[in-house]
Amino acid sequence: MLLEEVIPPLPxxxxxxxxxxxxxxxxxxxxxxxxxxxxxxxxxKNRSDGLExxxxxxxxxxxxxxxxxxxEQISGMTxxxxxxxxxxxxxxxxxxxxxxxxxxxxxxxxxxxxRLAHLEAYTRRWNLRIHGIPEKERENVxxxxxxxxxxxxxxxxxxxxxxxxxxxxxxxxxxQNKGRGIIFQFTSRFYRDAVWRAAKDAEFLxxxxxxxxxxxxxxxxxxxxxxxxxxxxARKENKQAFFVGGHAFVDGTEIFPQx
Numbered sequence: 271m272l273l274e275e276v277i278p279p280l281p282x283x284x285x286x287x288x289x290x291x292x293x294x295x296x297x298x299x300x301x302x303x304x305x306x307x308x309x310x311x312x313x314x315k316n317r318s319d320g321l322e323x324x325x326x327x328x329x330x331x332x333x334x335x336x337x338x339x340x341x342e343q344i345s346g347m348t349x350x351x352x353x354x355x356x357x358x359x360x361x362x363x364x365x366x367x368x369x370x371x372x373x374x375x376x377x378x379x380x381x382x383x384x385r386l387a388h389l390e391a392y393t394r395r396w397n398l399r400i401h402g403i404p405e406k407e408r409e410n411v412x413x414x415x416x417x418x419x420x421x422x423x424x425x426x427x428x429x430x431x432x433x434x435x436x437x438x439x440x441x442x443x444x445x446q447n448k449g450r451g452i453i454f455q456f457t458s459r460f461y462r463d464a465v466w467r468a469a470k471d472a473e474f475l476x477x478x479x480x481x482x483x484x485x486x487x488x489x490x491x492x493x494x495x496x497x498x499x500x501x502x503x504a505r506k507e508n509k510q511a512f513f514v515g516g517h518a519f520v521d522g523t524e525i526f527p528q529x
Contacts, residue, residue, distance in 0.1 A: 510522070
């Protein structure tokens with residue numbers, strides 16, 4: 271129907287018979303021929319415009335439909351992206367909150383570890399260890415420790431049964447190792463420190479191959495290992511160097527591990 275509307279119909283066939291052939295002698299009407307050619311040219315032009323218009327409209331329609339579908343898809347993708355962005359933003363906020371809480375927990379945990387290490391080191395300061403006492407069946411470890419303390423400080427002989435609180439062997443029983451050390455605790459730091467000082471140069475311990483040591487925490491042991499080279503060097507230089515728990519002193523001044 272569109273082609274019929276756009277392309278005009280051809281002119282009706284004339285009823286009269288066509289004119290006879292012009293003879294050489296007939297005169298040609300140039301104006302008439304020019305008019306006919308002009309009409310034919312206009313007719314071709316109109317038909318061409320109609321076809322171009324028809325094809326253009328169809329293509330534009332298809333393009334509009336395609337653009338509409340693409341617009342819907344883009345709109346759907348935009349909504350999806352906005353939803354994902356919103357979720358990501360929410361997750362970032364939660365991660366930030368959790369990260370902040372984690373840092374706080376780490377700080378609290380570090381402080382608690384320091385306090386526990388300090389408390390453990392402080393508690394161990396009431397203890398001493400002795401090595402070299404042979405193990406016996408049905409032995410009284412508590413009395414063995416009291417006897418050693420009485421030999422070191424005879425002037426406090428009557429005090430040690432009361433100030434030596436508990437004593438026991440270190441580690442599990444082992445038939446191949448019958449020389450496990452003994453750890454014992456005092457009820458008084460005064461007597462503990464007095465025994466420790468007396469044990470440093472005690473001939474009794476040397477003769478009986480006994481050795482007293484402090485009861486150090488793992489942290490204090492690690493600290494001593496780091497400080498030992500400096501203490502050893504100071505002693506070779508005839509300086510007064512010693513340990514107190516996990517701390518080291520040279521000529522009365524505390525030294526610290528190198529970073």
